[in-house]
Amino acid sequence: MKAVFRISLLIASLVLAAVTTIQAQRVIKGTVYREGKPAAGVTVEAHRGGSMMTSFDGKYEVESSDKTKWIRFTYITESERLDISDKPGNVFDFAFDGKLPGDEKDEESGDVILKSAEDLIREQDRDFMNELSLYNEFYKQDNIESAMPHWKIVYNKYPKSTLNLYIHGTNMYEKLIEKASTPEERSKYIDDLMKLYDKRIRHFGEKGYVLGRKAAAWLKYKLDNDREQENGDLKETMKKGYDWLNESVTERGNESELPVLVLLMQTTRSLFKLGELPKETVVKNYDTSNSILNSILENTTDAETIKNVNDVQAYIEDIFGTSGAADCEALISIFTPQYQENINDVDFIKNMLRRLGRAKCEESSLFSEATERLYELEPSAEAAFNMARRYLKRDDAKRAKNYYQQAMEQETDKELLAKYYYEYALFIYAKENALQEARSYAKRALDIKSDYCEALLLIGDIYVAASRGFGQDNFEKSTVFWVAVDYYERARSNPDCAVDASKKANDYRRYFPNKEEAFFRSLQEGQTYKVEGWINENTRVRF
Numbered sequence: 001m002k003a004v005f006r007i008s009l010l011i012a013s014l015v016l017a018a019v020t021t022i023q024a025q026r027v028i029k030g031t032v033y034r035e036g037k038p039a040a041g042v043t044v045e046a047h048r049g050g051s052m053m054t055s056f057d058g059k060y061e062v063e064s065s066d067k068t069k070w071i072r073f074t075y076i077t078e079s080e081r082l083d084i085s086d087k088p089g090n091v092f093d094f095a096f097d098g099k100l101p102g103d104e105k106d107e108e109s110g111d112v113i114l115k116s117a118e119d120l121i122r123e124q125d126r127d128f129m130n131e132l133s134l135y136n137e138f139y140k141q142d143n144i145e146s147a148m149p150h151w152k153i154v155y156n157k158y159p160k161s162t163l164n165l166y167i168h169g170t171n172m173y174e175k176l177i178e179k180a181s182t183p184e185e186r187s188k189y190i191d192d193l194m195k196l197y198d199k200r201i202r203h204f205g206e207k208g209y210v211l212g213r214k215a216a217a218w219l220k221y222k223l224d225n226d227r228e229q230e231n232g233d234l235k236e237t238m239k240k241g242y243d244w245l246n247e248s249v250t251e252r253g254n255e256s257e258l259p260v261l262v263l264l265m266q267t268t269r270s271l272f273k274l275g276e277l278p279k280e281t282v283v284k285n286y287d288t289s290n291s292i293l294n295s296i297l298e299n300t301t302d303a304e305t306i307k308n309v310n311d312v313q314a315y316i317e318d319i320f321g322t323s324g325a326a327d328c329e330a331l332i333s334i335f336t337p338q339y340q341e342n343i344n345d346v347d348f349i350k351n352m353l354r355r356l357g358r359a360k361c362e363e364s365s366l367f368s369e370a371t372e373r374l375y376e377l378e379p380s381a382e383a384a385f386n387m388a389r390r391y392l393k394r395d396d397a398k399r400a401k402n403y404y405q406q407a408m409e410q411e412t413d414k415e416l417l418a419k420y421y422y423e424y425a426l427f428i429y430a431k432e433n434a435l436q437e438a439r440s441y442a443k444r445a446l447d448i449k450s451d452y453c454e455a456l457l458l459i460g461d462i463y464v465a466a467s468r469g470f471g472q473d474n475f476e477k478s479t480v481f482w483v484a485v486d487y488y489e490r491a492r493s494n495p496d497c498a499v500d501a502s503k504k505a506n507d508y509r510r511y512f513p514n515k516e517e518a519f520f521r522s523l524q525e526g527q528t529y530k531v532e533g534w535i536n537e538n539t540r541v542r543f
Contacts, residue, residue, distance in 0.1 A: 026068070028062055028091075029062070029092075030092045033058060033093070033094070034097075038058025039058045040054055042075045046071050047072075048065045048069075069236075075096065082094050113128075114159070117132070117158075120158065120161060127157075132150075134150040135150035135153075139172070163200075173192055177189045177190060194217075207247075208251025208255075209252060211245070212244070212259075215242075216259060216260070216263060218237075218244070219263065241267050242267040242271055249289075254299075258312045261289045261292060261312060262315060265286065272325055279330035287334070293313045328360070328361040332364055339369075346377050349373060349377070350374065352370060372390075380410065381406070384403045388427075397432070414448050419445075422452060425442040429458065429462060429465075438462055453490075456488070457500060461504075463480050463483050466480060467481060467511075470535070475517050475521070481512055482513075485505050489505055515543050518541060525541055
């Protein structure tokens with residue numbers, strides 16, 4: 001779980017810095033190839049630099065800046081871009097088909113042996129056994145400098161020998177990245193690490209799993225390395241990570257790792273805010289992540305797993321809620337066709353209604369129709385509660401009251417029951433001015449959840465309303481404000497209600513009895529005082 005929040009902190013702390021001044025000049029040069037030959041007539045353009053057209057030898061030389069991130073090569077209507085942000089040096093050859101003259105031979109050639117370690121040992125391949133033994137010994141000693149040359153021989157010549165090549169290689173490159181002294185050096189190691197992940201997929205599969213790890217490493221190191229990224233460059237970095245994460249989750253489904261789901265939602269939110277993704281994609285990814293998390297919960301009894309999943313689910317809920325995409329328009333456009341396909345699926349309708357409720361979409365026709373449908377399929381406490389809220393919106397108090405009572409009678413979940421008690425108390429207070437009954441249900445909510453700050457605020461409001469007709473004289477009326485403020489002060493300890501509770505407490509202190517009135521009744525500050533009648537609460541004398 002610590003990994004999840006390390007990743008969370010990384011992404012959440014991004015600063016989108018725009019660099020507007022051209023830095024020190026550099027000269028980038030190289031040769032352009034088409035179909036294995038130097039290419040003439042290719043326009044070469046450097047990001048934040050100059051441009052030129054190649055002649056018969058395919059060579060180019062253009063001025064650029066220290067912040068140049070890419071070079072674009074255009075031949076008639078064919079255009080390709082080479083990302084050099086993570087590549088050291090100033091010489092970059094380019095081939096439109098991706099194959100440069102002098103490149104390493106294809107892995108299927110005789111220079112590469114695609115056999116397992118077991119086969120190589122059985123055949124007594126001395127080169128393999130010696131190099132493997134040497135790199136393993138140095139690796140165990142955490143001597144990366146000595147291990148690397150021997151590891152590379154095995155990695156390049158025997159890429160299918162053992163999965164440990166890729167596990168150990170990842171660990172070594174991550175340490176090299178962290179120890180690198182310059183951004184250029186870090187970029188080279190990041191590039192090597194990304195290639196390692198690709199090679200691992202090619203020889204050992206597990207594409208979805210490896211892509212998730214690749215994306216996490218890319219975002220962690222790339223964003224940290226390029227601290228002064230422009231918006232466009234940041235988009236490219238985020239889009240690469242997002243694409244790998246999206247493919248990973250598509251491949252692995254319910255087996256997706258928790259940090260991958262968190263990163264998927266973080267990059268989704270970032271790209272939405274950068275204008276690169278529509279609302280519908282944000283909602284879709286939120287829905288996919290939640291479905292996976294719910295599936296994990298349904299299929300495990302492990303307490304630690306359940307806790308971790310619940311933590312991640314709460315965090316993803318927060319990401320979605322702060323994305324700016326969680327509005328009624330987007331949710332309804334997504335859920336309307338899904339509802340038609342799942343009109344008999346109780347679990348789907350429940351989840352949909354909860355999400356619509358959180359987004360304040362109770363007034364929508366979709367919410368209304370789905371509420372009735374849920375009650376038809378399963379007249380449960382939750383369905384009755386939704387029906388009550390529906391009729392409350394229609395200003396049909398009689399039917400709303402009936403469904404609230406059904407919900408309270410049927411609910412067995414204590415947390416939900418506290419919510420139903422509170423909402424019913426609020427309903428009869430606002431609609432019927434039934435102060436004593438409203439207080440009774442608000443206190444039932446507090447019996448279940450003692451820090452339910454909304455219920456505490458409501459009781460304070462009920463007592464303020466009651467003060468108008470309470471007692472035999474003005475003194476007795478004003479003592480009710482002592483009790484009301486007691487409840488506001490209790491509510492203030494909860495951050496969710498702190499602002500409202502503080503304001504109410506400050507507003508109603510001015511209605512406390514004055515010292516002269518208290519003196520004539522032999523009351524001193526701090527003394528316990530009981531407000532009689534149906535309120536029947538002990539409080540403290542204060543002025």
